Amino acid sequence: MKIITNVLRALALFATILFFNSGFAQTAEEGAQLFNANCTSCHAINEKVVGPALKDAHKRRDEKWLISWIKNSQKMVKAGDPIAVQIYKENNEALMTAFENLNDNQIKSVIAYIKAESEKPAAPATAASTGSSVSNEGASPVEVNANMRGKINWLLIIIAVLLFMVIALVLDILGLVGQIQGKPVINWNSINSKMALLFLIAGMGAVIWEFAAHTKLTVNSYDGASAHSNEYDSMFNITFYLTLVVFIITQILLFWYLFKYKHSKSRKALYFPDNHKLELIWTVIPAIVLTVLVIRGLKTWNDIMYHKDEKAQLIEVYGYQFGWNARYAGADNVLGKHDFREIGKVNALGVDPKDPKALDDVVTNELHLKVDQPVMLKFRAKDVIHSAYLPHFRVQMNVVPGLPTQFAFTPTITTADMRSKLNDPTFDYILLCNKICGGAHYRMKMKVIVHTAGDYEKWMSSQTQYVQNAAPVADTTSTQTQVRVPAKNNKILAIK
Ligand SMILES: [Cu+2]
Numbered sequence: 053m054k055i056i057t058n059v060l061r062a063l064a065l066f067a068t069i070l071f072f073n074s075g076f077a078q079t080a081e082e083g084a085q086l087f088n089a090n091c092t093s094c095h096a097i098n099e100k101v102v103g104p105a106l107k108d109a110h111k112r113r114d115e116k117w118l119i120s121w122i123k124n125s126q127k128m129v130k131a132g133d134p135i136a137v138q139i140y141k142e143n144n145e146a147l148m149t150a151f152e153n154l155n156d157n158q159i160k161s162v163i164a165y166i167k168a169e170s171e172k173p174a175a176p177a178t179a180a181s182t183g184s185s186v187s188n189e190g191a192s193p194v195e196v197n198a199n200m201r202g203k204i205n206w207l208l209i210i211i212a213v214l215l216f217m218v219i220a221l222v223l224d225i226l227g228l229v230g231q232i233q234g235k236p237v238i239n240w241n242s243i244n245s246k247m248a249l250l251f252l253i254a255g256m257g258a259v260i261w262e263f264a265a266h267t268k269l270t271v272n273s274y275d276g277a278s279a280h281s282n283e284y285d286s287m288f289n290i291t292f293y294l295t296l297v298v299f300i301i302t303q304i305l306l307f308w309y310l311f312k313y314k315h316s317k318s319r320k321a322l323y324f325p326d327n328h329k330l331e332l333i334w335t336v337i338p339a340i341v342l343t344v345l346v347i348r349g350l351k352t353w354n355d356i357m358y359h360k361d362e363k364a365q366l367i368e369v370y371g372y373q374f375g376w377n378a379r380y381a382g383a384d385n386v387l388g389k390h391d392f393r394e395i396g397k398v399n400a401l402g403v404d405p406k407d408p409k410a411l412d413d414v415v416t417n418e419l420h421l422k423v424d425q426p427v428m429l430k431f432r433a434k435d436v437i438h439s440a441y442l443p444h445f446r447v448q449m450n451v452v453p454g455l456p457t458q459f460a461f462t463p464t465i466t467t468a469d470m471r472s473k474l475n476d477p478t479f480d481y482i483l484l485c486n487k488i489c490g491g492a493h494y495r496m497k498m499k500v501i502v503h504t505a506g507d508y509e510k511w512m513s514s515q516t517q518y519v520q521n522a523a524p525v526a527d528t529t530s531t532q533t534q535v536r537v538p539a540k541n542n543k544i545l546a547i548k
Contacts, residue, residue: 079157081201083165086158090151093374093492097169103148104139110167119159124150149495245314252307256300271443277470277481277502278445279462280356285446287352291345356461364428364460369419369483369498370401371431371438371451373490376483376498377401378419380512382412387430395434414515419483419500421463422508428460441486442500444470448486463502470502 087095094102109118113135121128121136125148128136154162223238230236267273272292276285313321366381379401381387388403388410395402403410421427431440431451438451440459449459471479485496503511 079161080164080168083161107170245311248307248310277465281446364426368430372434374492380414421502423466426462431457438485439487441484466502
């Protein structure tokens with residue numbers, strides 16, 4: 053026994069030392085993670101992606117400039133910072149995302165990562181891993197630290213396995229002792245039944261905590277702002293509270309019975325093969341409840357989806373990695389055709405410039421809606437499956453490449469009214485991507501603004517038409533006609 057406790061103690065000490073060592077995370081490594089999560093969709097170190105190559109960015113610009121640029125580059129451009137304006141122009145006025153959520157230290161670690169990567173020799177990276185054991189000079193701190201991390205993780209796994217083996221051995225020995233003494237040393241029945249009770253109490257505590265902490269994040273915590281939202285919320289709530297009651301009753305029965313009816317020599321289990329009355333009750337009641345819920349759901353879904361609303365305004369919502377565009381059908385309320393072959397630097401949505409119906413289409417990166425005006429959103433994806441989620445309007449629909457989807461609804465509260473209702477002047481409706489579609493998925497957000505009819509017209513009249521804007525170059529059409537397949541096969545997906 054003494055040997056075992058000594059071994060355990062030594063292992064624990066060893067583990068703590070390792071933990072403390074790995075605790076000193078180097079900033080460049082944190083930077084690597086942040087860079088991979090936030091920047092790689094647009095930047096690489098040694099080559100231009102969407103944004104310029106970032107090699108030696110820490111030498112070109114000073115730290116203060118970089119921090120303020122990364123937090124909000126457009127703010128600097130608008131404030132007229134000469135360098136910012138120049139880079140913005142050089143990159144065809146492409147927009148860099150604002151990272152107001154990163155704090156100074158996080159940005160410093162990203163800069164440390166850029167520095168470490170810039171200092172890497174341009175030679176292929178494969179040579180470094182084998183050669184670095186001889187001399188660490190070529191390897192950056194990030195690599196060294198990553199190596200160290202890998203080793204530490206393996207050690208921790210080995211220690212965990214050893215610990216388990218030691219514990220298993222101890223229990224084995226205790227079992228043998230019990231056999232010799234003719235009476236078990238550990239009464240597992242009693243321990244397990246108490247653990248069941250503990251689990252019940254802790255689990256119910258967690259349920260209560262979950263309600264207290266996270267209800268504010270669910271759609272239940274704010275009123276809906278569309279014509280169908282009340283119906284939707286009522287269905288959601290009924291299902292939710294019904295299953296909540298069933299959940300609480302069954303969990304209590306499950307764990308309480310484990311405790312109450314644990315094995316005991318003085319008691320024999322009652323055995324009965326079946327009870328028709330009981331089985332009837334617990335089959336028929338859920339069947340009725342589920343049927344009611346499903347039929348109501350079906351009816352509501354049909355009401356929302358299949359109304360023949362000729363007056364619905366057409367707007368296309370276009371999802372791509374990683375952002376959204378909205379295209380308004382214009383005065384004719386017909387969206388111009390589109391063709392993926394038209395997609396290019398200036399015509400990101402691939403709208404067909406030769407379709408007369410496309411001429412009055414307007415494209416924005418915010419979604420502007422008119423209050424009380426039914427709107428039909430037509431969804432289109434450029435690359436992978438996204439999902440358009442408008443929580444305040446209780447709207448969600450998958451956005452699938454090559455498969456048009458749609459959702460019609462009527463916004464009923466303007467942004468301004470919602471702001472005063474919530475007493476929050478910064479409130480905005482939002483459209484989010486609800487499908488994990490890639491590394492920067494979480495940034496796929498589009499602001500939604502609901503105007504009064506007058507404000508909407510005013511806003512719309514200030515917009516320029518997309519096609520004139522995007523494809524004014526005469527010779528793009530001629531080169532593209534050459535590439536085109538014969539007219540017979542040239543199926544352009546028409547959006548109606
Ligand atoms: Cu997405």
